[in-house]
Amino acid sequence: MRVLGINAIFHDPAAALVVDGEIVAAAEEERFSRRKHGKRPVPFSAWELPEQAARWCLKRAGLEPGDLDAVAYSYDPNLVEPGQQGLDERWEDLRTQYARRAPYFLANALPGLDPDVVRFVPHHVAHAGSTGLAAPFDGDCAVLVSDGRGECASHLAGSYRGHRLETFATQRLPHSIGLMYEELTEHLGFLRSSDEYKVMALASYAKPVHLDLMREQFYATEDGGFVVNPIDWTTLAKRRSADGEMTQEHAELAASVQVRVEEVLLDLVRWLHERTGQRWLTMAGGVALNCVANTRIFAEGPFEDVWVQPAAGDAGTALGAALHVVAEANEPAVAMPGADLGREWTDEEIRGYLDRAKIRYSEPDDVAVEVAKALADDQVVAWFQGRSEYGPRALGRRSLLANPGFAENLQRLNEVKGREQFRPIAPMVLADRAAEMFDRGPIPSPYMLFVHDVRPEWKDRIPAVVHVDGTARAQTVDPAREPLVARVLAEFDRLTGLPVVVNTSLNTAGRPMVDDPRDALECFGSAPVDLLAIGPYVVRRSGLAA
Secondary structure, three states: OEEEEEEOOOOOOEEEEEEOOEEEEEEEOHHHHOOOOOOOOOHHHOOOOOHHHHHHHHHHHOOOHHHOOEEEEOOOHHHOOOOOOOOOOOOHHHHHHHHHOHHHHHHHHOOOOOHHHEEEOOHHHHHHHHHHOOOOOOOOEEEEEEOOOOOOEEEEEEEEEOOEEEEEEEEEOOOOHHHHHHHHHHHOOOOOOOOHHHHHHHHHHOOOOOHHHHHHHEEEOOOOOEEEOOOOHHHOOOOOOOOOOOOHHHHHHHHHHHHHHHHHHHHHHHHHHHHHOOOEEEEEOHHHHOHHHHHHHHHHOOOOEEEEOOOOOOOHHHHHHHHHHHHHOOOOOOOOOOOEOOOOOOHHHHHHHHHHHOOOOEOOOOHHHHHHHHHHOOOOEEEEOOOOEOOOOOOOOEEEEEOOOOOHHHHHHHHHHOOOOOOOOEEEEEHHHHHHHEEOOOOOOOOOOOOEEEOHHHHOOOHHHOOOOOEEOOEEEOOOOOHHHHHHHHHHHHHHOOOEEEEEEOOOOOOOOOOOHHHHHHHHHHOOOOEEEEOOEEEEHHHOOO
């Protein structure tokens, strides 16, 4: 069975392809269009499709649009209720009408596609499928979805048994954890539906002084849902412009909301566990990208283990919708093998890009050893290897690497990327060494979706990756899964005694992660990076001109 999944309705348009139960490809449109998040989540953009991502997915599998058995679209316009509270009545009908016409838009974008094979999958069912059907657990699992909104709800709590979803609770709009967090993001001067992770980082710089008020306005209910009453942010902190001063009261407000979100999510998780009695929890939706909350759920919640979809935001619904259609057809499916589901290039193709750019490059005996030496010499390395990642995290395929042993490298990398200085950078560590350095969060943690307490004896040894609250968002590396990255880490450990390097995304502020070799060369040429390791080749800053 050949199923193409499509996410297009809000933001982060993406496509994913499942063939005979195997996840063949998945990619976000932003990697092709070079527009961050693909588009803005407004009704006027609902017609825009991930055309380039979809075409690439089909090309990867050697398929034509007419070969598809189904196209799964991660939104069901039939579930939208006209005049529903919490929706913009002036324009919501436009979004719904665009969604209804999606089969014809898709047939136009993918010539040869029969519009009759397009199936609408409810948005939160698609989120649920992206995690409950893709998780590595060998058995049934609970599933928690929380985001801004779907058709008429913002939350789903359920269970997978035999690959069939049973829903126990949903939360109808206008109550929404994600929309509340988006409103706070905008109030603090950041871009909503984009910069929520900045609020999470800012929260670590203050105490939650408004927690009592948040508990009055925002709380879980006995039926597995929650209430979010309107909050007048201006009474708690002055509205900040995008370039305005960041004050302590802004950090205090961020901390208050962040802590309350963690508390409410824990209440929801405990309710779900009581209802299901299952061992494993899977999570998706934009709120599931809040790695601080995820860690509390793992550490304090009742489930034995927690798995979060690496593309937990709306991009992941492309995969989830496809997997849902496969499950409904009683077809067996393989668990998600990893996040490396995007594009890749052969060595010959990469060399062609370098030759056309007319820059000097070398081919060392082992690019991993060469990079480890550069990192030991405190150089910043742009790392471009293998298939690109699906989701917002750089996981050792499209990364900027640096030495964690120097505290100033935090400021240095934030300047390279043009980011705010309060934002942390993350460590990448050999899986069998992680427990020596990190505590509390789950280990292994291959997708950088949890935070870990840094053990006291290591804080001064790897200061660049220790956040102000003493935590780090670690990514563990399994040599069997990532042999090239593991060799970098092993050689760096031999040279420095540190089995960990800084890993942040290979991009600059406001731009998507690089995806193809041209993107990598453009980013390297415009940012103060010392070395580019692209495939087996190395380009040095000193040798840019041929």
